[in-house]
Each structure stands twice: as C-alpha cells, then as structure tokens.
Amino acid sequence: MSGRFVRLGETERPPVTLHVDGQPVTALEGDTLMVALLSAVGTLRSSEFGDGRRAGFCLMGACQDCWVWTELGDRLRACSTLAASGQRILTSQPEPTWPNLG
Amino acid sequence: MAEPRIIVVGAGPAGTRAAEAVVKAGIRPIVIDEGRRDGGQIYRRQPDNFSRPYEKLYGTEASRAKALHDSFDALKGQIDYRPETLVWNIAGGQVWTANGHVQETLTYDALILCTGATDRLMPVKGWNLAGTYSLGGSQVALKSQAVSIGHEVVFMGSGPLLYLVASQYAEAGAKVVAVLDTSPAGARIKALPDLMALPSVLWNGIKLTRALKKAGVPVHHQITPVEIIGDAGSGVKGVRFRKASGAERTIGCDAVAVGYHLRPETQLADLARCEFAFDPGTHQWLPRRDADGRATTQGVYLAGDGAKILGARSAEASGKLAALAALCDLGLPVDGGEMTALRRDVATYAKFARGLAKAFPWPAQQAAALPDEAIVCRCETVSAGNLRAVMRETGAIEANRAKAFSRVGMGRCQGRYCGLAAAEIIAAEAKIPVEQVGRLRGQAPVKPLPIAIGEEG
Numbered sequence: 001m002s003g004r005f006v007r008l009g010e011t012e013r014p015p016v017t018l019h020v021d022g023q024p025v026t027a028l029e030g031d032t033l034m035v036a037l038l039s040a041v042g043t044l045r046s047s048e049f050g051d052g053r054r055a056g057f058c059l060m061g062a063c064q065d066c067w068v069w070t071e072l073g074d075r076l077r078a079c080s081t082l083a084a085s086g087q088r089i090l091t092s093q094p095e096p097t098w099p100n101l102g
Numbered sequence: 103m104a105e106p107r108i109i110v111v112g113a114g115p116a117g118t119r120a121a122e123a124v125v126k127a128g129i130r131p132i133v134i135d136e137g138r139r140d141g142g143q144i145y146r147r148q149p150d151n152f153s154r155p156y157e158k159l160y161g162t163e164a165s166r167a168k169a170l171h172d173s174f175d176a177l178k179g180q181i182d183y184r185p186e187t188l189v190w191n192i193a194g195g196q197v198w199t200a201n202g203h204v205q206e207t208l209t210y211d212a213l214i215l216c217t218g219a220t221d222r223l224m225p226v227k228g229w230n231l232a233g234t235y236s237l238g239g240s241q242v243a244l245k246s247q248a249v250s251i252g253h254e255v256v257f258m259g260s261g262p263l264l265y266l267v268a269s270q271y272a273e274a275g276a277k278v279v280a281v282l283d284t285s286p287a288g289a290r291i292k293a294l295p296d297l298m299a300l301p302s303v304l305w306n307g308i309k310l311t312r313a314l315k316k317a318g319v320p321v322h323h324q325i326t327p328v329e330i331i332g333d334a335g336s337g338v339k340g341v342r343f344r345k346a347s348g349a350e351r352t353i354g355c356d357a358v359a360v361g362y363h364l365r366p367e368t369q370l371a372d373l374a375r376c377e378f379a380f381d382p383g384t385h386q387w388l389p390r391r392d393a394d395g396r397a398t399t400q401g402v403y404l405a406g407d408g409a410k411i412l413g414a415r416s417a418e419a420s421g422k423l424a425a426l427a428a429l430c431d432l433g434l435p436v437d438g439g440e441m442t443a444l445r446r447d448v449a450t451y452a453k454f455a456r457g458l459a460k461a462f463p464w465p466a467q468q469a470a471a472l473p474d475e476a477i478v479c480r481c482e483t484v485s486a487g488n489l490r491a492v493m494r495e496t497g498a499i500e501a502n503r504a505k506a507f508s509r510v511g512m513g514r515c516q517g518r519y520c521g522l523a524a525a526e527i528i529a530a531e532a533k534i535p536v537e538q539v540g541r542l543r544g545q546a547p548v549k550p551l552p553i554a555i556g557e558e559g
Contacts, residue, residue: 052334
C-alpha cells in the first residue's frame with residue numbers, strides 16, 4: 001500500500017534508508033519513525049485484540065498506539081523515536097499475542 | 103543553608119515561565135520534560151534541520167512562541183535540564199524519573215507540576231480504524247513534521263482547536279474535506295460575554311472560521327457523529343454523520359482528526375495525593391489549588407493546562423505565579439505586586455475559558471446514544487456493550503470498579519482517551535450524575551516503562 005501521511009514541505013532534507021518488514025524505505029533526516037513509516041506504508045501494527053491494523057493516534061506519547069518493533073525484538077514508540085539509517089523495523093509483534101475476541 | 107531544590111515538571115509555557123522565575127530568584131531548578139525539545143505541545147519546536155519560519159508554524163501566536171523559546175534557550179546554562187525524561191511516579195516525597203533505561207529518584211523542597219494536556223475524546227463507532235487521529239495529534243504531524251495525516255482529511259469534534267488545525271492544514275496545502283462541529287452555532291452567541299474577556303483572541307477565532315470559508319471548506323454545525331467507516335486492514339474510508347436537520351450524510355476521506363477540546367494530565371498530582379474536585383463546567387475532575395497554584399499537598403504546586411484547561415497564555419502566567427508562590431513559601435522574597443497582577447491575568451483567562459466551554463460544550467449526551475458495538479477502549483478493544491453488560495452483571499457504577507471488571511481504562515493509555523467518556527456512559531446507563539461515577543485513580547507508572555530499567559551503572 002502507498003503511504004498514509006502526505007508530506008507538505010521540508011523535503012530538502014538528506015535521505016535516510018531503513019528497512020520495514022524487510023523492505024527498504026527511504027525517509028528524511030529528522031523524521032520520526034512514525035512519519036518515516038507512514039509516508040511509505042498504511043499502518044504500523046495490528047491490534048492485539050483482533051480488530052485490525054492501527055496507525056497511531058495521539059502523536060504525543062500518550063496513547064501508546066504506535067508501537068513497532070526492531071528485528072531484535074525491542075519495542076519502540078514510533079511517534080517519539082527518530083528514524084535513522086540502518087534501522088530494521090517490524091510492523092508485527094514478534095512475540096505471541098493474546099487475541100481475546102475470537 | 104543549602105539551596106532549596108525546586109523541581110519543575112514540564113517545559114511548555116507554564117514550565118518555562120516557572121523555571122525562569124526560579125532562576126531569577128538565584129536558584130537552579132531541575133526541569134524535567136518528556137519532549138526532545140522545549141515548548142510543550144502548543145509551542146512544540148520542529149527538529150533542528152527544519153526551516154519553516156515562526157509565522158508559518160504558529161500563525162497569530164508566532165511572537166509568543168518565539169519569546170517563550172528564546173526565554174528557555176536563555177535559561178539553559180542556569181537550569182538542570184532533563185529532556186526526554188518521564189516522571190513516572192511521585193511517592194514518599196520523591197520524584198521517580200526514567201530516561202531511556204535509566205531510572206532515578208529525586209527529593210524536592212518544592213515541586214511545580216506543569217504537565218499539560220491531551221485531547222479529550224468521545225468515542226464514535228469506527229474510531230479504532232487506522233487513520234483516525236486525535237485533533238492535537240493531527241496538529242503535531244503538521245507542526246513538528248510537516249506532514250498531513252492523510253490525503254483527504256475530515257476534522258470532527260468541537261473546540262477552538264478544531265478550527266485552528268483545520269485552517270492550518272488548508273493553509274499548508276492539505277486537502278481538508280470538511281469540518282464537522284458538534285456544537286450549535288447558537289452556543290457561541292451565548293458565550294460571547296465571557297469570550298469578550300479576550301477580544302483579540304476571539305477575533306483570531308472568527309478570522310479562522312472566515313479563512314476556512316474562503317478556502318472553500320464546508321463547515322457543518324450541530325452535527326452528530328454516527329460512524330467512521332472503513333475496513334480493518336486499510337483503515338478509514340469515510341465519515342457518516344447526522345446533520346442538524348436530522349438527515350444522514352457520508353463523506354469520503356482517508357483520515358479523520360477527532361477531538362473535543364482538551365483534558366489536563368493530572369496523574370502526577372493524583373500520585374502526589376492532591377485532593378480533587380469535580381468541575382461542573384467541563385465535566386472534569388481537577389486537582390484543587392488556591393489562586394496561586396498551591397495544591398492541597400504541601401510543597402506541590404500546579405500550573406498551566408495540567409491543572410485546568412485555561413490555554414497557553416494563562417499557562418505562562420500561572421507557571422510564573424506558582425513559582426513565586428513556591429519561592430514565597432520557602433521564605434524567599436517575592437514581589438507581592440507582581441503576584442497580584444498575575445492573579446488578575448489568570449482570572450481574565452479563566453473567564454475566557456468559561457466562554458470556550460460554553461461555546462464548544464462537551465457532548466456528554468453522545469455517550470448515552472453510543473451503540474453497543476462501538477469501541478470505547480481503543481487499547482483493548484472493549485465496546486460500549488461490554489461496559490454496559492459488566493455494569494448490569496456486577497452492579498459496578500463507580501469508575502474504578504467498572505474499570506476493574508470491564509478493563510475500560512486499564513489499557514496502555516491508562517484511561518487518557520476513554521476515561522471521561524466511559525464515566526458518561528456509566529452515568530447514562532445508571533441514570534446518575536457523572537460526578538457520582540467518580541474519577542479513575544492515577545496509577546504508577548503513568549506511562550509504560552521498559553522492563554530493563556535500572557539505576558545508572
């Protein structure tokens with residue numbers, strides 16, 4: 001899927017390249033991980049409770065809806081983490097989840 | 103005598119002015135802030151390598167934003183500044199902080215809480231779909247990252263931010279499909295006497311509405327949100343709402359920004375054991391404080407929107423006032439005339455804030471009408487029907503009891519985005535006034551911490 005977010009300016013920044021679910025994604029220096037990802041893809045993670053994909057909500061570190069993971073298993077809050085070259089990000093939780101709705 | 107230790111939590115307008123007053127008294131405060139940079143949310147600073155000028159970022163508030171940032175920059179050598187640091191608990195007379203994986207405890211002689219606000223949300227069916235954002239969040243996207251939350255954006259809810267962010271998006275070149283306001287236009291007329299407390303701010307608001315009209319953005323008043331439509335995989339596809347006439351309408355879009363003004367972040371005041379009181383004007387529980395910001399817990403002071411939603415201008419005044427109160431209580435000389443003037447300023451801002459609450463009322467009635475299948479808790483996907491069923495089964499009509507049984511308010515946002523609405527749903531179902539439902543108690547840690555946290559090694 002193409003990106004959810006739309007860049008409206010500040011596009012003259014140096015590029016950074018990260019990997020999202022194994023695919024290379026080009027973002028810009030100064031992007032948060034959330035903006036880097038959602039400029040390229042539509043969602044960040046799946047709800048553990050079975051109601052579908054999520055793409056963050058508050059962008060100010062209060063709702064915790066934008067968690068993503070590194071390939072090593074660390075959890076990152078995408079809205080308050082800066083994108084950097086070499087990051088390898090997963091948009092699916094690597095450890096088991098406990099869907100409780102079915 | 104050793105210098106008293108003053109801790110300021112927050113580096114937005116209230117925290118900056120509080121720290122400045124403490125420095126002016128010759129004391130080096132500790133300033134703890136979650137942000138990477140100062141400014142808080144309202145005057146959030148863009149990353150260093152962005153180049154948009156102040157006028158573009160902050161509009162009519164550009165000179166205030168610049169003045170605040172300049173003040174903070176000037177303080178830097180004179181404060182113990184700890185950015186990207188979370189205060190996650192206050193207990194035993196100590197402030198518990200976390201920076202990355204490092205945890206620390208700090209004692210204090212005075213603690214000035216300038217914790218700010220988040221959006222106040224009322225659930226609507228489908229608000230768990232990807233592409234639904236808080237109104238404040240949509241503004242952060244633009245202000246601090248120069249992006250729009252979608253290709254076609256609907257702004258829905260109520261409050262001054264609704265018009266501000268919609269017009270900022272339109273001006274920045276984003277496609278604003280519609281502004282859907284739940285408040286009736288007539289409410290604004292009734293609020294005029296209070297809003298006249300700050301004529302220039304009122305005028306700025308009127309100009310925003312005109313700018314939206316000029317940009318060709320449809321604005322609907324007195325709407326009732328019905329559903330955010332879309333699918334679980336790809337997210338938002340549109341918004342269905344009921345017009346004042348009763349007719350239903352669907353508008354296509356791929357992003358919705360929703361918010362109903364703001365709510366204060368009061369968890370730290372709660373953990374510091376401050377007493378709270380119900381504010382009928384806003385339907386919110388607020389920490390009690392005197393005119394200068396003294397909380398009921400000795401040594402704790404409250405300022406800015408974290409104590410009550412009075413706006414950024416008020417936050418600058420109340421931050422400074424709370425710091426002067428703290429200095430005074432520590433036996434240091436303060437200018438009584440200055441405190442009197444600040445109290446007068448805060449009273450003016452409070453009158454204006456009362457006007458805003460009347461002009462853009464919290465739509466409590468929507469809670470009763472929320473369909474059973476609508477999600478109330480986005481964190482754990484608990485529906486209004488789940489919550490109502492739990493009430494019927496257990497008889498729980500108190501906020502914390504209902505939370506324990508239903509898990510509404512127990513998820514990773516800790517009730518920030520569902521708590522106020524859940525209280526209204528419970529009140530409507532139990533047919534009791536919402537203040538009888540009580541308030542969700544703040545719990546430490548106030549935000550998730552990494553498991554591998556420890557003292558610095």
